[in-house]
Amino acid sequence: MDSLKFVLGIGLAIVLVFAASSVYSHFVKAAPAPADRETFYQVSTIDALMQGVFDGVQPVGELKKHGDFGIGTFDALDGEMIVLDGVVYQAKADGHVYPAADNETTPFATVTYFDDDLSSLTTGQPMNLSVFTSTMEKQLPTGNMIYAVRMHGTFPTMKVRAIPAQQKPYPTLSNASLQQSVYRYSDTTGTVIGFYTPVFFRGLNVAGYHLHYLSDDHTTGGHILDFTVPANMTVEYDITPGFTMALPTNGTFTGVDLSQDLSGALAKVEK
Ligand SMILES: [Zn+2]
DSSP states (O other): OOOTTBSSOOOOOOOOTTOOGGGOOSOSSSSOOOGGGGEEEEESOHHHHHTTOOOOOEEHHHHGGGOSEEEEEOGGGOSEEEEETTEEEEEOTTSOEEEOOTTOEESSEEEEOOOOOEEEEOOSSOBOHHHHHHHHHHHSSOSSSOEEEEEEEEEEEEEEEEOOOOOSSOOOHHHHGGGOEEEEEEEEEEEEEEEEEOGGGBTTBOSEEEEEEEETTSSOEEEEEEEEBOTTOEEEEEEOOEEEEEOOSSTTGGGSOOOSOOHHHHHHHHO
16 A cells, blocks of 8 residues: 555555564654553454343443553443543433543453654545545555554544443344434544454454544434545544454353354444
8 A cells, every 4th residue: 555645655664463572663653652552452352242242341430541542342342431531431321421431341352552653634625434444444554463452633524423322132133233322413522542453353342443423522322323524624534453352251152152254244333
């Protein structure tokens, strides 16, 4: 992929995903951050969530030790998680956003420490989510890397969803999403928070862009189903070559069948 429009048009040096800290190298703006800041930390897998593994297995207080920026969900699939500047927010299906207590738990979340490594400008035309993801993906220095993605500004339209807490026995994520609440906002100012993960993350995470939203006043947010990105908006990327995955040792995770390819169903749920 070309690196057109990146502020730093520096060729990709050797960066190994899953590698130790010593190989982190030199195409970022600043000196390499400490290794623990360059790690994508994930609780469970997206396919487990797809199969209804909604039991919270990690407290928010523990998750916060692994990053100050990220997304996820909560025990019983109770709303959408947004982590921004070290604060964990819960966007619930009632349309409100609440600060999450440290003793709340998550069945699936991803966090990192956000460092602005690369900035990219969007095009001179407003874009919806599908145009944004296809256009901006082509501008990444490589698709074979994990990026934290942050974008702040005023969005002419923002369409988000949140799923209400589910009852046991838990349904699949696809069936739970039939109950989702969808909210539409106009000219809302806030932060888009999320990740780009490579195609080879299929089964582990939502390959490609997965974005959540939080308004500046912390009153509205959720999982982004669509939005309008205005022309010439700055997208910040944190290149994150490290990867740590915390698999649940309790709950239903160990008994669930994770051998299937669920990418088709996942695409429907997340869009
Ligand atoms: Zn989401």
